[in-house]
Amino acid sequence: MLSNHSAPTRPSQIAVLLSCAFFSIPLFATTLIGMDIDNVAKKAEIVFEGEVIQSQPQLDSNSGIINTYITFRIVDLVKGGFSGDSIELKFAGGELNGEIVEVSGSTLPKLGESGIYFVESTSADMLNPLMGWSQGHFLIKNEGGRRKVHTVDDNPVTQIQSVSAIPLVIKAPNKLIQDNEGIAAGVTVRSRALTNTEALSADDFKRQILDMLEN
Template sequence: MKSDKQRLLTILLLVLTSTLPLSTVYGASVLKITMDELLTGSEFIFEGRVLSVESKQTGPKRIHTFVTCEIKEIIKGEYPEQTITLRFLGGAVGNLTMAVSDIQIPRDGERGVYFVESLERNQVHPLYGWSQGHFTVTADDTGIERIMTSKNQPVTRISFDADSVQPSNETRRVKAFSRGVATGVTVEQNREETKGLPLNEFKQALRKRLNETNP
């Protein structure tokens, strides 16, 4: 089932795109999620490399961008092909532009770890929690591959619900809006002085938590 927050966003964006001209920027807000929600809410998680990024006009007042990725390693779920195409709302075709704030589309040639919410439903953003489900991979000067946020900020630690103090039921009802990273992801702003968590450690932590929650 599509989450309430994404269903409301989809309805809002469809109303906007049906009544406003193209070449418009649309606003969107996404609720902050935890790393556990990111793991359980994603149907498919994979490490991959972006092979191509192509924007197409998919309606009189709508543009989508199609990102085709090579699947290098599957962390959760199954997929029968070696490549997967993710569809994002927005993009530019000729002199027409459709932009949605907070949607960051993977770049051509980018490497990353991607948390796909659904393999069947077409959504405004295919990744769970939008940028919260989008991590990039960058090699440091020694060749070690390290995990970054979608904005290339070093991720130095990840933690799950069991690793932190549990909020009361009343507190859990109040959700903040996301700033691009999930709760449990520790990010350093100074990339020059800080190196991200090694990619292999990041993937091992995800698999360990998946095994704990799905014995």
């Protein structure tokens, strides 16, 4: 469970805007730096397939900001030494008593959602505990009875491959991410206009992540 204190400013964060239904509060200004899928996997404390079984917004008495405590049922632990069958993570933002607080670029996992989650830390106090926010947040969708992996903005993932071995002189620089549509380098998605490329199954996705972690 994450502790309930005000979130520190992180080196990779340059500009975040929390906006409410009735007013806007420029609390943190944050822009995320794009990551390689290699680093998303290797730097995560734990990686798991799970399902959101509870979402509980609470008002932080110190900061006055709404945080949402999300409980996941762990279906399959891909990486890490976590021993429980469920885990609670804290995300900044949420809806409470008609007031909505949103952190720009951060998507809260929804109740009933299934996915694969790359958790940066299970103990540090963060705006979003997932690696690179959207870069460590993948959805599992049922497509014709088959469990397929999508990005958090619902683009089918067709391939993941390591890019860490690419020489820096020819490797594209990491991009800055300012919304929830950022994906890690090495993750290939299918355009919505192209339907002939099949998305990776959840099992294949996890298997490729394990292969990446072993190399």
